[in-house]
Amino acid sequence: MKANLREMLRKADDGGYAVPAFNYSDIWDFLAIMEAAEEERSPVILSSNPLVVEAIGPEMCGAIGAAAMGKASVPAIHHLDHSSSVSLCKTAIDNAYPSVMIDASAHELEKNIGMVKEVIAYARPKGVHVESELGRIKGRGIEGDYKDGDFLVVTEEAVRFVRETGTDSLAIGIGTAHGFYAGKPEIDFRRLKEVNDAVDTPLVLHGGTGIPREDVERAIRNGINKVNVGTIIHCTYMNSMREELAGLAENPYTLQVVKPVLAKIKEVVKGWIRVCMANGKA
Ligand code: 13P
DSSP states (O other): OOOOOHHHHHHHHHHOOOOEEOOOOSSSHHHHHHHHHHHHTOOEEEOOHHHHHHHHOOHHHHHHHHHHHHHOSOOOEEEEEEEEHHHHHHHHHHHTTTEEOOOOTTTTTTHHHHHHHHHEEEEETTEEEEEEESSOOEETTEEEOOOOOHHHHHHHHHHHHHHHHOEEEEHHHHHHHOOOSSSSSOOOOHHHHHHHOOOOEEEOOOOOOOHHHHHHHHHTTTEEEEEEEEEEEEEEEHHHHHHHHTTSSOOOOOOHHHHHHHHHHHHHHHHHHTTTTTTOOO
């Protein structure tokens, strides 16, 4: 099915839900995410982080993504997540990714704007969607490591950033973190609403794993159109695999292990689709 992310996010905004974006690590969790979205009739984003793209290779990732998007019976978008490299964004675009994230939030505003503009100049003529980031997503993990206090997006900077870059969507630092939370996440909903009132661009919530349902719903009500979920996917994958293997004799066949693991990943994905209120929206 041909899908357009800008259109998907606009529909989510109008419909009061968010498009869920799930990080995959390989073909098996990729397929589990796709099947769950189809069974829930949900639009979906399949995200690969740079480590995964590096390990599998951009050509192979791009080809798998393109095949899946073409075959999907729901709107599905293959997305490059958290690339701090302009060059990797361009490589992904050359390999049929319809959506990339350039995360230059570690740099000062001018440089962030400059890098986003460079990716957009390459992406726009090819119709590719570009997500960027302002403020910082906290936490430890494969997406980065940031613990300092000045993580909050500044509303005036968001206005300038959107005006100067024309970014298609914007991830904002409002207190969420990658990885598991030590306690309840403290999300600055006021800042979220302020930014949403000030800019017209779809807003993205990172660090989905561990955010309570009511907080995700509140974030969506206050302007979030896309919710990223990663850690709980790869942890469910690896922990279920450990459990499955423990119950089996020596030399099990791959699919004997993988199939029950995929069923568990699908349940987690379906749960998050419902938290995003995206079920039945395809
Ligand atoms: P979690 O790993 O905390 O779910 O966050 C995922 C994410 O934001 C990917 O960009």
